[in-house]
Amino acid sequence: MTGSHTIGLQLHLQRQDFSLDIDLQLPGRGVSALVGPSGCGKTTVLRSLAGLERAQGRVSLGDEVWQDDARRHFVPTWQRPIGYVIQESALFPHLDVRGNLEYGRRRSSKDRHSQGSKAGSGAGPGELPVLLELLGIGHLLARRPDTLSGGERQRVAIARALAAEPRLLLMDEPLAALDAARKAEILPYLERLQAELDLPIVYVSHSMDEVARLANHLVLLRAGRVEAAGPLLELLARPEMSPNRLDDASVVLEAEVLAHDEQHGLTQIGRAGATLWVGQTRQALGSAVRARVLARDVSVARQAPLETSILNVLPARLESIYLEPHTALLRLQLNQAHAGWPLLARITRRSLATLALQPGEYLHAQIKGVALM
Numbered sequence: 559m560t561g562s563h564t565i566g567l568q569l570h571l572q573r574q575d576f577s578l579d580i581d582l583q584l585p586g587r588g589v590s591a592l593v594g595p596s597g598c599g600k601t602t603v604l605r606s607l608a609g610l611e612r613a614q615g616r617v618s619l620g621d622e623v624w625q626d627d628a629r630r631h632f633v634p635t636w637q638r639p640i641g642y643v644i645q646e647s648a649l650f651p652h653l654d655v656r657g658n659l660e661y662g663r664r665r666s667s668k669d670r671h672s673q674g675s676k677a678g679s680g681a682g683p684g685e686l687p688v689l690l691e692l693l694g695i696g697h698l699l700a701r702r703p704d705t706l707s708g709g710e711r712q713r714v715a716i717a718r719a720l721a722a723e724p725r726l727l728l729m730d731e732p733l734a735a736l737d738a739a740r741k742a743e744i745l746p747y748l749e750r751l752q753a754e755l756d757l758p759i760v761y762v763s764h765s766m767d768e769v770a771r772l773a774n775h776l777v778l779l780r781a782g783r784v785e786a787a788g789p790l791l792e793l794l795a796r797p798e799m800s801p802n803r804l805d806d807a808s809v810v811l812e813a814e815v816l817a818h819d820e821q822h823g824l825t826q827i828g829r830a831g832a833t834l835w836v837g838q839t840r841q842a843l844g845s846a847v848r849a850r851v852l853a854r855d856v857s858v859a860r861q862a863p864l865e866t867s868i869l870n871v872l873p874a875r876l877e878s879i880y881l882e883p884h885t886a887l888l889r890l891q892l893n894q895a896h897a898g899w900p901l902l903a904r905i906t907r908r909s910l911a912t913l914a915l916q917p918g919e920y921l922h923a924q925i926k927g928v929a930l931m
């Protein structure tokens with residue numbers, strides 16, 4: 559993997575009932591999500607990256623080596639240019655929002671000062687007006703943390719982490735303490751961070767929903783080992799991956815908005831000749847969107863259905879069949895004209911037997927639901 563800020567992690571750690579043994583390269587752009595069952599080591603990896611946990615090995619960001627035990631080299635946490643946001647980030651209760659953000663800025667001001675540039679000049683991503691706008695917290699500056707909602711508090715905590723102008727942002731379940739409504743409120747801000755800041759983010763989460771929406775790169779951890787790592791869209795479409803054992807197995811498709819059908823409340827999205835109808839979005843024509851298709855919402859037929867209420871029926875090649883106890887997960891590839899879009903379909907073992915499906919044959923995928931994210 560190339561990229562000037564690639565994150566390198568070789569970590570070994572032994573606890574009484576747990577061992578961590580990983581060798582990972584994460585891209586220096588976008589969001590890398592660490593997912594896996596409880597206790598598999600996600601937080602331990604994040605804390606080791608921050609220097610808060612003393613695993614053995616090597617940790618680097620681009621050319622900077624933060625830890626290399628072979629050379630007895632260890633950069634302490636406070637000297638690593640990182641922001642760290644956890645589930646319930648503690649803000650200083652005696653300071654208002656402005657005071658909290660200024661506290662976050664202090665370290666970066668010192669650094670800039672020591673490099674000879676004037677603190678507070680320019681409008682980099684750590685500048686207060688930029689942060690206030692990015693996280694929608696300008697109206698909260700005079701408020702004390704105990705008067706903020708959970709979602710507002712987390713947005714301030716993220717802004718405070720960014721105020722120190724980190725070169726890597728670590729987020730450990732940043733939305734886990736929020737209810738569904740607060741999560742929905744904060745997710746667009748996280749998307750903006752991703753889109754507008756050139757800052758790699760390593761993101762720990764239990765929620766595949768969140769990950770499918772935000773991440774570009776996925777690392778699946780299991781009992782302290784890397785089960786798989788790679789581009790999110792590719793990994794999710796592999797039927798054998800462990801998250802696909804769950805009822806919400808899905809693929810994520812990247813597309814752009816092609817047309818709006820105001821009369822029927824629909825939007826058409828597409829890429830490379832493939833198109834799908836989804837519930838209407840306000841996004842402008844040409845906007846990049848992500849859509850999620852659940853495997854349980856996809857069925858297959860040998861013949862193109864003649865009259866059907868399903869709006870999205872696309873020709874597809876059956877690539878592989880993954881057998882589960884009572885169901886089968888089919889990996890489909892939309893036909894060549896529709897290059898690049900994989901699909902998963904979960905069907906019953908009975909349907910698989912009745913149709914005698916074989917890899918390589920051409921089918922029609924009927925997609926009952928597509929959700930824009």
Ligand SMILES: Nc1ncnc2c1ncn2[C@@H]1O[C@H](COP(=O)(O)OP(=O)(O)OP(=O)(O)O)[C@@H](O)[C@H]1O
Nearest residue numbers: 573574575576594595596597598599600601602603
């Ligand atoms: N301070 C500690 N002392 C001893 N064992 C620990 C300590 N912290 C974590 N562990 C153990 O190390 C393992 C990995 O923990 P870690 O918190 O990294 O997992 P996780 O994947 O982040 O879990 P979760 O999703 O539940 O937060 C677990 O078995 C945990 O019980």
